[in-house]
Amino acid sequence: MDDGRITDGQGRVVDAKNCIVVMTSNLGAEYLSRNTAPDGKIDPTTKELVMNALRNYFLPEFLNRISSIVIFNRLTRREIRKIVDLRLSEIQKRLESNDKKITINASEEVKDYLGAAGYSPAYGARPLQRLIEKEILNRLAVLILRGAIKDGETANVVLEDGRVVVLPNHTDSEMEEDEDMLDDDDAMLELEDGTNGNMDLYE
Structure with a gap:
């Protein structure tokens, strides 16, 4: 990501210096579908299972370039x-x-x-x-x-x-x-x- 670039639909390079890139994934969704607390919060064990699913799928070099990984709570x-x-x-x-x-x-x-x-x-x-x-x-x-x-x-x-x-x-x-x-x-x-x-x- 340090040496990569973003282009639009016409191939023009986009300046993303002031952008926040948000990426979503369904990796580990099978763990999130289990029962959670009534307020939708996810227990630490489930969070670790999801993080392991990410580590097993993505290369460490990619994950190290991501500023923050957020696991959303289930909807109430x-x-x-x-x-x-x-x-x-x-x-x-x-x-x-x-x-x-x-x-x-x-x-x-x-x-x-x-x-x-x-x-x-x-x-x-x-x-x-x-x-x-x-x-x-x-x-x-x-x-x-x-x-x-x-x-x-x-x-x-x-x-x-x-x-x-x-x-x-x-x-x-x-x-x-x-x-x-x-x-x-x-x-x-x-x-x-x-x-x-x-x-x-x-x-």
Whole structure:
């Protein structure tokens, strides 16, 4: 790193004299997935196992050039819940930026479910975004296409029998007849087959 250089996408050398370079790794994640204290803190034995995994993978010359190695504590339940709120808030802003005047109102039970199902000790909160897309965005997209939720309305999201449900605001009798209209189950299957379960409601 002393004699190396950083370049941008066009091959131009970047001056990194005043930069802090942050590198992340999943090495030792299998040890971090074990039970930890309720506050998410990692015990010294686990920290040493993670450090040994780093030493066994990287050359000493590389590790000696790193100023500091930080092992992050696991996320607590409260922190996961904050991430759920943040993700839902981001979705709301993206809807608004794409002229979708629809308010997402998720119940506390839904948020708790997303936090529990969307967090993995091995992968952290990364699966949460995919879970929200599958459980909320895809279902919301179907209801918008069917006219069951319209601009200016609120999309209420609840938990029923352990499943996330986006409630329609209009029944079939209130909507215009459409011979090609799919029911919810068929539409969800089509979405998942065509997009691997990830439909972008807002591009």
